[in-house]
Amino acid sequence: xxxxxxxPVDVQSRDEVMSAFxxxxxxxxxxxxxxxxxxxxxxxxxxxxxxxxxxxxxxxVEASAGRCAGSGIYDIGRDTDAATVPAWTLLRxxx
Numbered sequence: 001x002x003x004x005x006x007x008p009v010d011v012q013s014r015d016e017v018m019s020a021f022x023x024x025x026x027x028x029x030x031x032x033x034x035x036x037x038x039x040x041x042x043x044x045x046x047x048x049x050x051x052x053x054x055x056x057x058x059x060x061v062e063a064s065a066g067r068c069a070g071s072g073i074y075d076i077g078r079d080t081d082a083a084t085v086p087a088w089t090l091l092r093x094x095x
Contacts, residue, residue, distance in 0.1 A: 001095050002093065002094045003093050003094075003095075004091070004092055005090045005093065006091065007023065007024070007090050008090075009088050009089065009090045010022040011078075011088045018030050020063075021074075021090075023090055027065070028063040029063060031063060031064060031071055032062045034060045034061060034073065035059075035060040037058055038055055038057050038080075039056055039058060039077075040056075054080070056077045056079050058075055058076070059075070059076050059077075060074070061076065062074075072093055074090060074093055075092040076088060076091065
């Protein structure tokens, strides 16, 4: 089952490879990147006057909050618009 979120996360990366992220004050270690894709955001999510919807790159990662914690699947996106500063967002969590 997947739950949808639209919450900011802080991502740590090394050599452009995601290694960890902080969500709701908790550090999650990325165990592996399962997939990566680009999707178009819906036009209603863009500011007024924007001629077309922006793009978002999404990483699907397996991560856990500690050695004893079980791992989960997280979809983390980053807007790639030239007009905005890239921001990381937790999009979905799968159990």
